[in-house]
């Protein structure tokens with residue numbers, strides 16, 4: 001045997017052992033019925049052609065590797081941002097395991113969520129009993145302050161009515177009558193995790209705001225939106241608001257629960273927006289969203305309660321951060337402090353120092369709609385040229401906005417905006433019109449290998465690199481962090497191209 005209890009091998013070396021190599025060869029011959037290698041190579045080449053790209057773009061009834069997740073994942077993320085709130089997913093156990101593992105793999109932290117575990121009988125007769133038992137178990141076992149209920153496809157297809165089920169559960173004593181159970185229907189066959197975030201946030205705000213008498217105040221609510229970098233970004237946001245002396249409630253703050261210290265004990269709930277602050281949020285002067293496409297319904301709710309509202313698109317870099325801070329200043333009357341002006345100047349200095357290495361470089365950007373807008377704006381500020389901007393969960397309205405941004409810049413003339421396309425489309429784009437670099441999630445690593453376009457991991461999910469989410473990419477500091485990540489990739493590429501001694505290493509420079 002290639003390994004034993006005394007000598008455990010990682011799969012990287014284990015699968016190179018002769019036993020495994022022989023097994024793989026046998027499997028290929030006996031079960032895979034492979035075509036001759038020449039035919040495989042021929043088809044492989046064709047799949048990189050414009051001809052294949054046209055065929056790929058004409059497919060209608062099939063999505064391959066979309067850069068998005070389903071609604072309930074966004075709902076679980078949203079509920080994690082509130083004090084003592086437990087996610088309860090009404091539907092399949094397997095879906096809930098996927099949401100937990102997806103979030104855990106990205107944040108490298110436990111991600112708690114329970115499921116009503118619907119199976120075949122519930123699919124036929126409805127999931128009421130699962131809800132009654134599940135709420136009771138969750139309440140007694142995990143002692144949450146509130147339970148936020150979302151749904152999977154299964155519950156939505158059979159049409160379970162959450163409002164009626166929760167009322168029944170309270171009537172029957174599964175949870176006390178006055179226990180908080182906000183909810184949102186999160187059907188996965190519409191929208192994406194971004195929609196699920198918005199639906200759940202709207203559900204939570206409705207639960208705590210409806211029926212309250214609004215007493216207009218001077219505070220702000222800030223909705224950060226679904227964000228794989230929430231740990232670093234929300235801390236940066238709080239720091240900036242602190243420097244301005246602005247009293248703001250972060251509506252959904254999972255920065256602590258996704259960044260727990262190791263102290264020998266497991267804590268299920270940590271941090272989160274305090275429930276009293278959520279209740280008080282109805283009195284805010286204004287609600288600002290940092291991600292327009294994550295908060296359409298929530299902002300409509302805030303507006304209907306009498307608040308002013310404003311939405312941004314993942315503000316990072318110079319102009320987008322300026323706009324955000326000026327809006328905060330306009331709402332609160334607080335000036336932008338000298339410290340933030342200093343940080344702005346330092347970012348511009350860093351961008352100028354490194355301009356020669358980024359200016360004119362071509363980029364592919366893929367991810368959520370707001371992320372794509374924020375990153376593209378920053379690239380244009382750097383004089384970089386976005387060529388493919390793809391958002392699987394981007395709408396036609398998003399594409400129109402994106403096109404207006406790129407056409408307003410001399411560096412955006414070559415940009416092509418791809419709403420609703422997937423990463424298999426992106427493969428065709430990169431084979432036919434490659435770019436120097438690509439910004440996106442870990443799922444881009446297959447494109448990097450296949451198309452030879454270096455990937456900078458800056459969105460959700462990042463599974464194969466650790467801890468980047470602890471550093472901000474919002475604001476001026478975020479722009480700096482993003483600039484460094486881009487430059488490191490550029491310099492690593494330059495070094496790799498110039499490292500053959502005596503051949504090309506006259507450019508293997510110590511100083512870049």
Ligand code: SF4
Pocket residue numbers: 070071072092095098151152153154188189
């Ligand atoms: S798309 Fe539907 S079936 Fe798939 S994980 Fe999401 S809720 Fe579950």
